[in-house]
Amino acid sequence: MARFKAWVIEKGEAGQSLSFTDFDEADLMDGDVTVRVTHSCLNYKDGLAMTGASPVVRRFPMIPGIDFSGVVEASDHPEYKPGDAVVLTGWGVGETHLGAYAEKARVKGDWLVPLPAGLSPEQTMAIGTAGYTAMLCLMALEAHGVTPKDGPALVTGASGGVGSVAVALLA
Structure with missing residues (x-):
């Protein structure tokens, strides 16, 4: 081998x-x-x-x-x-x-x-597990009927990783 x-x-x-x-x-x-x-x-x-x-x-x-x-x-x-x-x-x-x-x-x-259409391998890893996790969290909120009109969202750990991606997605 x-x-x-x-x-x-x-x-x-x-x-x-x-x-x-x-x-x-x-x-x-x-x-x-x-x-x-x-x-x-x-x-x-x-x-x-x-x-x-x-x-x-x-x-x-x-x-x-x-x-x-x-x-x-x-x-x-x-x-x-x-x-x-x-x-x-x-x-x-x-x-x-x-x-x-x-x-x-x-x-x-x-x-x-x-590999998702429209994304390069580099982009998928720029998003990485942190971005994927943040997206799953936002999808769960949406599935439970939470929308921006329900008020602000608090994101902890927003200086990097999941938190920073969540802030970008929420914005």
């Missing part, structure tokens, strides 16, 4: 370590789609995982990175074929399943979504 570059978190007696290394494709976890990762972003949770400041990573070794966009290289999933542009956010990737800070990822096809 091919080797590719990846950030890898290891844990030993001396604690957690992070290295940029060659990773063997044969060591990727189970999944029915292999993706060539083209873009990712840095989330608060990724920072915690990479620094070891919080117990985000639940198995070692771990490739961190909770979201990515990329191109399908191989697929046994009925909805994806090689060459398809895809996006992934969440699903324990970077925590319990090898993540996005690598040139390749192997995941379950059910975790993927096609």
Whole structure:
């Protein structure tokens, strides 16, 4: 199998370590789609995982990175074929399943979504998991009948991540 570059978190007696290394494709976890990762972003949770400041990573070794966009290289999933542009956010990737800070990822096809029309891979990762989470929250408010005429919305943590995207969407 091919080797590719990846950030890898290891844990030993001396604690957690992070290295940029060659990773063997044969060591990727189970999944029915292999993706060539083209873009990712840095989330608060990724920072915690990479620094070891919080117990985000639940198995070692771990490739961190909770979201990515990329191109399908191989697929046994009925909805994806090689060459398809895809996006992934969440699903324990970077925590319990090898993540996005690598040139390749192997995941379950059910975790993927096609790259949305009109968005580039760069734009999807600029939005990232934080933007996706903020959008889901706003959709839940709308589903419960909350509208701007109901009054102002309070957003906490608006200096970055989910909060800043929520403020932009609410505006």
